[in-house]
Structure formats: structure tokens, C-alpha cells
Amino acid sequence: MDAERPLNQPRYRRIVLKLSGEALSSRETGETIDGEILQTVAKEVKAVHEMGVEVGLVVGGGNIFRGLSGAEIRGVARTTGDYMGMLATIINGMAMMDCLEKLDVPVRVMSAIEMNKVAEPYILRRATRHLEKKRVVIFVGGTGNPYFSTDTTAALRASEIGAGAILKATKVDGIYDKDPMKHPDARKFEKLSFMDALKTRLKVMDATAFALCMDNHMPILVFNMNEPGAIKKAVSGEPIGTLVS
Secondary structure (H helix, E strand, O other): OOOOOOOOOOOOOEEEEEEOHHHHOOOOOOOOOOHHHHHHHHHHHHHHHOOOOEEEEEEOOOOOOOHHHHHHHOOOOHHHHHHHHHHHHHHHHHHHHHHHHHOOOOEEEEEOOOOOOOOEEOOHHHHHHHHHOOOEEEEEOOOOOOOOOHHHHHHHHHHHHOOOEEEEEEOOOOEEOOOOOOOOOOOEEOEEOHHHHHHOOOOOOOHHHHHHHHHOOOOEEEEEOOOOOHHHHHHHOOOOOEEEO
16 A cells, blocks of 8 residues: 555556456356346446546457457458447447346446437547546547557556556456466566556557557556456455566
């Protein structure tokens, strides 16, 4: 905990939480969007929201369609596949919105691709105003451009809204020097500098997103979303995951 920060005060006033689309799907049932996982994530977001933290949420679309693999495996042109992936993030964002609203959390969905029937268009000042009014803002539609991942969306939106950090929720409890699933002797990093992550070629985020975070001095906290209370612990500054700064 920071010496100058009062106890029970969150470390970050405003965050962007990055969730992969795959995190919402179930391997056991094969469900594209698993209701129980959705509920669990929504409850964690609510707990952080109740701490007074302003939450922006970026969700991927890989559980429905991934642009790059669509181009490689399904024969869809890369540009078309990327737009299909962006539409998938809108579906996930709407599911998350509905789940949060049922928990009495005020939410707005803002899309980089205009779709006025289901989401507001992304306008920076409007997004900032929603956050100031303590509404959770779900950023969907990627950046609105092909060839950019939702990692890049998270880096861009976090920089634009002046977030304190990006919280990247994954299925691993941090960053390792090699794949911990394949190598039992893999060493976990508690903290990393941007330059060290680059030198050791650790894939924290894709290159574009990582460069954007480095240029804008945007910390990235990588942690395991399956650990109960993980998001709240991350926001509170408890030792969890790996911090890249």
C-alpha cells in the first residue's frame, strides 16, 4: 500500500478493465457467453464501482469471431474479419450491460462503430461525463478501424480518459518468463518496466497497444480474473499479478 494513501482508499481513481471475449465463454458447456461467468464478472465490477472507482470496460470478441484467425482459417478477408470481430465486441458489451443493470449498476455502452439502436457513439467528452457521474462505461466496436486489436482499444481509451491504469484480466496470475502451462519452472515477475518487457520479448499486449501504453506512461496490471475478488484487490493496490510500468 502507498504510504500517502489512506487505508481503504483505492489506488486508482479511474481504470480501464480489459476482458478478453474468451473469458466470457465456457469450455465445459461450449456456451459462447456463459451466464455464470458473466454474473461473476459483473459482481466484481459492481464491488469496484461501489468503492467509488470510475470504471471503463473494454471487452474483446474472440469468443464469437476473431478477425485474424477468421482471415487465416475461414478465408474471410482480414479487413472484413476485423469488422466482424468489432461487431462481436458489441454483442459481448450488450450482454455485460444487461447483467450489470440487473445488479443496479448504472451503465452506458459506447461504440466506435455507430449503432444508435443499441449503443451511444463514442465521444470522449461524453464518456468522461458518464464516468464522472459514476456510470460504468463499456467501450465496444474496437477502435472503429481494422488491423487494431481490443488491447489497442484499451490502451487508447485509457490514455484518452486519463485512467490511472489498465487492468488486464487473464487466465494466468501474472507475467512469466515462459509459458507456466508448459514449463513448471517458469518464473513470475512481480514488477516489470516497459523496457524490460520489450527486451525480454514478453507478450504483455500486442506491439501497438504496448507502445501506446509506454509512450503515455500507462501502467498495465496483468492478473488472474478467476481468483475471487481479484479486481477489487488490484484496484486496492494489494499485491496481485504483475505490474508493468
